[in-house]
Amino acid sequence: MHRHKHKRSHRAAALGAVAAAAVVAVVGAGPAQASAQAVPAHLVPKELPPHPASDWYASDVVQGLPESAPFCVENTLPSAGATHRTFWTEYDTNATQIVVRTGTVDAARKLAAAAEKKIQNCAADWERKFPEGTASWWDYGAVQAEDGAHVYGVHTSYPDSEPGIHLFGVGRDGRTVTIVRWGEMGGYDQAPVDAFRHTTTTAVVKLYQE
Numbered sequence: 001m002h003r004h005k006h007k008r009s010h011r012a013a014a015l016g017a018v019a020a021a022a023v024v025a026v027v028g029a030g031p032a033q034a035s036a037q038a039v040p041a042h043l044v045p046k047e048l049p050p051h052p053a054s055d056w057y058a059s060d061v062v063q064g065l066p067e068s069a070p071f072c073v074e075n076t077l078p079s080a081g082a083t084h085r086t087f088w089t090e091y092d093t094n095a096t097q098i099v100v101r102t103g104t105v106d107a108a109r110k111l112a113a114a115a116e117k118k119i120q121n122c123a124a125d126w127e128r129k130f131p132e133g134t135a136s137w138w139d140y141g142a143v144q145a146e147d148g149a150h151v152y153g154v155h156t157s158y159p160d161s162e163p164g165i166h167l168f169g170v171g172r173d174g175r176t177v178t179i180v181r182w183g184e185m186g187g188y189d190q191a192p193v194d195a196f197r198h199t200t201t202t203a204v205v206k207l208y209q210e
Contacts, residue, residue, distance in 0.1 A: 040099045040176055041206040042085045049182060049195035054089035061085050066096060071166065071181065072122035072154060093184040097203060101176050108175040112148075115170050115179055119152050126156065133158035138188065143197050145204035146173035151197055155188055165191050169200030173207040 045056035064079035066086060081102060087095040102108045123135035135156045143149040149171030157163040166183040180203050182196055 039083055040101065040178075040208055042083070042099060043087075043097050043180065043199065043203050043206070045087060047202045048087055048095055048199055049192035051089045051091070051093055054091055054093070056087050056089055056095075059086045065098065070098075071183075072119050072125075072168070091184070093182070095180065095182045097178060097180045099176060099178045099207065103175065105175050108172050108177050111177045112170055112172045115177070116150060116152070119154065119168050119170070122154050123156075130158070140167075140193055140197070143169070143171070143200050143204075145171055145201040146207065147204075148172055149200050149204045151193070151200055153188060153191055153193070163187055167191055167193065167196045169196065169203060171200060171204035171207075173204055176207045178203050178207060 039061060042061050043058075045058050048056050061083050062085065063083055065082050066084050082098055082100045084096060084098040087097075100111060102111055120137060120139075123137045126133070126135045133156065135154065137155070138153040140151040140153060143151055149169060152168045152170075154166045154168070155163065156166075162185040164183060165186050165188060166181055169178075169180040171178055180196075180200055182192075182199070184190070
């Protein structure tokens, strides 16, 4: 069911492998800004993959990007046009959704492509930065939702530390782009890929375009 496009093992280190944020990179965003009157719909806790031992909890929808540096696409994300919501459980499992409204449909296409490229390069980037650990990534394939979406997984491991697994969903509806990140300690076999694909579909369908 899942398509393996590319998987590589890398030497990398991950201090705080699970503390990461879902992200989108604005490429040619133009003047569009999120406002109290025009905020795309975000996910709610019940739309995330169910946790076996905890409810999900959520922050309010907040203007701009999360305070924590976004995992896999650090130092690339302006906050203009962005809103985000963070999610957490009573355990280590957590998630973040970021939505960015760009100025044009073409800018949104470039934004989504840039975000996907950063995720695809994430493990290799970690190899160069943290040579004592290991990392890999997996392409789980496309998701049918509005103008398209894609799901990826990134796994990190560092000696004497718990490994971390992250799922990323990147999707677009018109000039609006979203990325959803889910993460916890563990490996690929623990990742709720099917449920997360459904979460990604829901996140994109809830977006809107003018």
